[in-house]
Amino acid sequence: MSPNRYFAQRRGRTALLGAFAAAVSLLLSACGGSATAGSSGGNTLTIGMTASDIPVLDTGLAQGQGYEGLRFVANQLFDGLTKFDLTKDNQIPKITPDLAQSWTPNADLTSWTFKLRAGVTFHDGTPWNADAALFNLDRYTNKNSPQYYQELNAQGGLSIAGIKSYHKVDDLTIVIDTNGPWAYLPSDLATVYFASPTAVKAEGNQGFAEKPVGTGPFKFDSLVRGQRMVMLANDKYWAGRPKVDKVILRPIPDPTARVAALRSGEVNWIEVPPPDDVPNLKSQGFQVLTNSYDHIWPWVYNLTKPPFTNVKVREALNWAINRQALVDNILKGTAEPALGFVPHANAAYERADDSYGYDPAKAKQLLAEAGYPNGFTMTLSYPTSGSGNMVPTPMNTALQADLAKVGVKVQLKPIEWAAMLTDFFSGKIPDNADALNISLSYQQEGFWRNWFGTGSTANAGKYTNPQVDALFAKARTVLDDQARASLYSQAAQILAKDSPWLVVVDDRNPRVLSPSVHGFVQAQSWFADLTQLSVG
Numbered sequence: 001m002s003p004n005r006y007f008a009q010r011r012g013r014t015a016l017l018g019a020f021a022a023a024v025s026l027l028l029s030a031c032g033g034s035a036t037a038g039s040s041g042g043n044t045l046t047i048g049m050t051a052s053d054i055p056v057l058d059t060g061l062a063q064g065q066g067y068e069g070l071r072f073v074a075n076q077l078f079d080g081l082t083k084f085d086l087t088k089d090n091q092i093p094k095i096t097p098d099l100a101q102s103w104t105p106n107a108d109l110t111s112w113t114f115k116l117r118a119g120v121t122f123h124d125g126t127p128w129n130a131d132a133a134l135f136n137l138d139r140y141t142n143k144n145s146p147q148y149y150q151e152l153n154a155q156g157g158l159s160i161a162g163i164k165s166y167h168k169v170d171d172l173t174i175v176i177d178t179n180g181p182w183a184y185l186p187s188d189l190a191t192v193y194f195a196s197p198t199a200v201k202a203e204g205n206q207g208f209a210e211k212p213v214g215t216g217p218f219k220f221d222s223l224v225r226g227q228r229m230v231m232l233a234n235d236k237y238w239a240g241r242p243k244v245d246k247v248i249l250r251p252i253p254d255p256t257a258r259v260a261a262l263r264s265g266e267v268n269w270i271e272v273p274p275p276d277d278v279p280n281l282k283s284q285g286f287q288v289l290t291n292s293y294d295h296i297w298p299w300v301y302n303l304t305k306p307p308f309t310n311v312k313v314r315e316a317l318n319w320a321i322n323r324q325a326l327v328d329n330i331l332k333g334t335a336e337p338a339l340g341f342v343p344h345a346n347a348a349y350e351r352a353d354d355s356y357g358y359d360p361a362k363a364k365q366l367l368a369e370a371g372y373p374n375g376f377t378m379t380l381s382y383p384t385s386g387s388g389n390m391v392p393t394p395m396n397t398a399l400q401a402d403l404a405k406v407g408v409k410v411q412l413k414p415i416e417w418a419a420m421l422t423d424f425f426s427g428k429i430p431d432n433a434d435a436l437n438i439s440l441s442y443q444q445e446g447f448w449r450n451w452f453g454t455g456s457t458a459n460a461g462k463y464t465n466p467q468v469d470a471l472f473a474k475a476r477t478v479l480d481d482q483a484r485a486s487l488y489s490q491a492a493q494i495l496a497k498d499s500p501w502l503v504v505v506d507d508r509n510p511r512v513l514s515p516s517v518h519g520f521v522q523a524q525s526w527f528a529d530l531t532q533l534s535v536g
Helices: 003-029 059-077 130-141 150-160 185-191 197-208 255-264 275-283 311-320 323-330 360-369 392-404 417-424 446-452 466-475 481-498
Strands: 044-049 082-084 095-097 100-105 111-116 163-170 173-178 218-224 228-233 246-251 269-271 287-289 297-301 335-337 376-383 408-415 435-437 501-507 511-513
Touching (some): 059 185, 059 218, 059 228, 059 246, 095 100, 095 185, 130 163, 255 275, 311 360, 311 392, 311 481, 311 501, 323 335, 323 392, 323 501, 376 392, 376 417, 392 408, 392 501, 466 481
Parallel strands (some): 044 246, 376 408
Antiparallel strands (some): 082 095, 100 111, 111 173, 163 173, 228 246, 269 511, 297 435, 297 501
């Protein structure tokens, strides 16, 4: 079954599962709880995810549940040629070697030579080498290959679009050629994961998703859809055995149910606690962790539909919302206002990128100048949970109230997270709404071009500006990281003038850990290194 068909079949069951989870949470919450109540037992990490289900377990297809799927599944079972350095909490993570030990571009950045790591084996004993690398690249990109997997190509397309060809030099060297310069290819390859060719051949594409085999720090143990996934430490991991013995993932989309599971000891880690519960969780001895990371929470306007064809309307909404009140009253400090298009934890951020504020009078003036003195009615499609989405219903309800004050009436249209991602990555706004709310990032540089580049499949709002396209094209020719960051800052200032999004907040990545969890580093990243923590 393809991931798209699988997620479509699950949509009808999401409401029932959510109602059940909420009912269970009320019972558990009534029992109170503390940081010392219960435990998952032994050196086991049990994580309460925001997703409504465990993602598809096949390499890049884990992104079917957003970056949370990559964080807890793909990055644990698999490796890429490159990865983000998640060992520090005080700097933006840089790209470091993973299955490739080093890489070198040619002069015009159209060909990259990767020296592969020696002595690595997949969980089933299959050797990692150039043949395994090419097998996987064929799976992602080569339509003429017997192992080509269309669903994987569609999901991984943001990171692999632009690969022209590749070939083996020797057992531990490959060359990747690209369609034009690609200065940040190592960044984009961080989420191109490698599967055991032996396992893929034995199980087939659909079967492999039930029995995944990678080279990552954890090995697949078991899966019960809608309930849990279990992974075990890889004793032969090339970077050293993880300190934790077992990781259990539990999809708990309802935030109240997540915190109840934490308090009762069913889990010892939760993503996105309800902001109102944060002070109490701290007082009970739980570890409440936050950090800036490359995150933005916008409304993506549908620029093909009036009134959002008018730039003054788009800008007006950016002056109509009270971001600080949202941070203070709804999010309780677990996010920060987004006043422009660049998160503070992005290398491109400059103070000049902050372009908006809270000025309802200015918003009304702009609406009048645009021909909407009495406002208008619009629809917003938004996810009910999911990776980076925080507490979307209360947040969007607050924005709805802000916009009503300037005459803009917003009809909220909730949709399940995986279903939204399916539409978004194919360039659609669900239900042809006037805007969609979705959590996004520029953590991998190619995302700038994906979200805003003319003709990009993932440019769901259909924004276009030749100046922005030119800056993105130039960035692909510049090898120096700081110089590229300056180009993205210039693009962000143009974006602020065009206002293709309503930018709202940047998340601070709140999660809560039991005091029995030791050694975790909260990096400035969507991703998390689970190998250096222990439980007990």
